Amino acid sequence: MSKIDTLHDLFLEELRDLYHAxxxxxxxxxxxxxxxxSADLKIAFNEHRLQTETHVQRLETIFQTLDVPAKGxxxxxxxxxxxxxxxxxxxxxxxxxxxASLIAAAQRVEHYEIAGYGTVRTFAQLLGYxxxxxxxxxxxxxxxxxxxxxxxxxxxxxxEAMVAADSFGNGSR
Amino acid sequence: MSKIDTLHDLFLEELRDLYHAxxxxxxxxxxxxxxxxSADLKIAFNEHRLQTETHVQRLETIFQTLDVPAKGxxxxxxxxxxxxxxxxxxxxxxxxxxxASLIAAAQRVEHYEIAGYGTVRTFAQLLGYxxxxxxxxxxxxxxxxxxxxxxxxxxxxxxEAMVAADSFGNGSR
Numbered sequence: 001m002s003k004i005d006t007l008h009d010l011f012l013e014e015l016r017d018l019y020h021a022x023x024x025x026x027x028x029x030x031x032x033x034x035x036x037x038s039a040d041l042k043i044a045f046n047e048h049r050l051q052t053e054t055h056v057q058r059l060e061t062i063f064q065t066l067d068v069p070a071k072g073x074x075x076x077x078x079x080x081x082x083x084x085x086x087x088x089x090x091x092x093x094x095x096x097x098x099x100a101s102l103i104a105a106a107q108r109v110e111h112y113e114i115a116g117y118g119t120v121r122t123f124a125q126l127l128g129y130x131x132x133x134x135x136x137x138x139x140x141x142x143x144x145x146x147x148x149x150x151x152x153x154x155x156x157x158x159x160e161a162m163v164a165a166d167s168f169g170n171g172s173r
Numbered sequence: 174m175s176k177i178d179t180l181h182d183l184f185l186e187e188l189r190d191l192y193h194a195x196x197x198x199x200x201x202x203x204x205x206x207x208x209x210x211s212a213d214l215k216i217a218f219n220e221h222r223l224q225t226e227t228h229v230q231r232l233e234t235i236f237q238t239l240d241v242p243a244k245g246x247x248x249x250x251x252x253x254x255x256x257x258x259x260x261x262x263x264x265x266x267x268x269x270x271x272x273a274s275l276i277a278a279a280q281r282v283e284h285y286e287i288a289g290y291g292t293v294r295t296f297a298q299l300l301g302y303x304x305x306x307x308x309x310x311x312x313x314x315x316x317x318x319x320x321x322x323x324x325x326x327x328x329x330x331x332x333e334a335m336v337a338a339d340s341f342g343n344g345s346r
Contacts, residue, residue, distance in 0.1 A: 004264050010274055076253035077281065083249055091177050101183055104292040108250065108285060115284035115320075119277040122327045147288075154295045 011123040012068060018116045019059045020072030025109060026052050028082050035088075036102055037095035041153055045106070048146050055142070058135045065131055081109050096158045103154045110147040117143060184296040185241060191289045192232045193245030198282060199225050201255050208261075209275055210268035214326055218279070221319050228315070231308045238304055254282050269331045276327045283320040290316060 004010050026049065033045035063070040085105035093101065117140040124132040177183050199222065206218035236243040258278035266274065290313040297305040 004266050004270065004274065006267070007270050007273060010266075010270055010277070014277060076256055077250055078253075080249035080251075080253040093177050093183075094179070097177065097180050097183055100180060100296065101177065104183070104187060104288075107292060108288040111284035111288035112281060115277075115281040118324060119280060119327070122324065123273065125328070126330065151291060151295065154292070155298070157299065 007123060007127060011120060011127060011129075012066070013073065014116065014120045014123065015059060015062060016071060016073035017075045017078075018113070018120065019056070019063075019070060020075050021078040021113065021116065022052055022056045022059065023072060024075075024078055024082055025113075026056065028085055028109075031089055032085065032102055032106065036099055038099050038153070038157075040156075041099050041102065044146075044149055044153060048106075051142055051146070055139045058139055062132045062135060065129075078109075078112060081105070081112060085109065100154060100157055103150050103157075107147055107150050107154075110143055110150065113143045114140065114147065180296060180300060184293060184300060184302075185239070186246065187289065187293045187296065188232060188235060189244060189246035190248045190251075191286070191293065192229070192236075192243060193248050194251040194286065194289065195225055195229045195232065196245060197251055197255055198286075199229065201258060204262055205258065205275055205279065209272055211272050211326070211330075213329075214272050214275065217319075217322055217326060221279075224315055224319070228312045231312055235305045235308060238302075251282075251285060254278070254285060258282065273327060273330055276323050276330075280320055280323050280327075283316055283323065286316045287313065287320065 004013060029045050029049040029052065033042050033049070036042045036045060060070045085102070088098075088101040088105050091098065091101060117136055121133060121136040121140055124130075124136055177186060202218050202222040202225065206215050206222070209215045209218060233243045258275070261271075261274040261278050264271065264274060290309055294306060294309040294313055297303075297309055
């Protein structure tokens with residue numbers, strides 16, 4: 001049985017899950033940047049990596065405020081998400097299709113973080129940890145903005161390149 | 174190497190991932206409902222189960238439109254997410270803390286779906302599959318509403334019950 005007795009415990013566990021997730025993402029983003037074809041997508045992955053470094057630092061600040069060591073807790077879901085991203089990195093596909101698959105994987109990762117940060121922000125509110133609320137909300141806003149940027153990039157993918165490569169799609173379904 | 178050559182292929186793969194995810198969620202929701210303490214949370218899980226049945230049917234309609242059999246593709250990330258939800262179900266915790274952990278798990282699942290449906294909606298737009306766009310957007314809106322409902326439930330959790338059970342939180346961090 002787990003030792004999650006209190007909301008404070010649960011808050012810490014969720015922070016550790018996010019800390020692990022962010023550090024895993026930090027390792028994966030350069031590979032995603034390299035695999036991307038579109039210059040805009042490469043830039044988006046690169047800028048998100050820089051942003052992720054800030055997110056890690058914010059979590060470290062919160063751990064410090066709570067007087068606990070900054071440590072991660074392996075998260076099965078994030079391992080699965082990043083394993084899938086790596087499959088997309090290795091896939092052979094037309095350039096725009098490849099980019100579409102990388103965006104799909106990245107948005108799943110973003111939404112994992114949006115859910116996770118939304119949760120810890122709400123827990124911090126309930127616990128009255130106001131400094132933490134502010135830091136977590138900043139990260140949450142940035143993750144949301146990244147997700148919207150990725151949606152815009154997906155919508156702007158070069159349709160002609162994909163339709164030319166698409167031997168099944170007939171545009172009428 | 175995978176056989177994702179075209180955006181149509183990728184669209185199908187993503188639909189199969191969601192079809193598997195929805196069916197897994199359908200099995201997990203009754204357990205989450207049973208483990209929840211608050212009546213409102215039980216109702217939310219129950220109503221989301223009914224909604225999920227509709228989401229499965231919509232995916233089946235789309236598979237039919239595309240002339241392919243409705244089948245799922247095992248998704249490592251969703252397996253991880255639901256394994257974590259099951260850990261929360263088994264955890265011993267004060268009732269409000271337990272509910273908080275169930276909401277945290279459910280929101281991660283919701284956001285996985287929001288990311289997934291956002292992706293397939295955008296792909297369907299690019300491919301000109303207009304009927305599919307409409308069905309996927311309906312589900313996307315419902316997943317978003319469920320996520321907001323869960324946030325509201327988390328914010329309304331009985332703080333006193335959690336603070337009383339909380340031997341570490343001092344409300345000043």
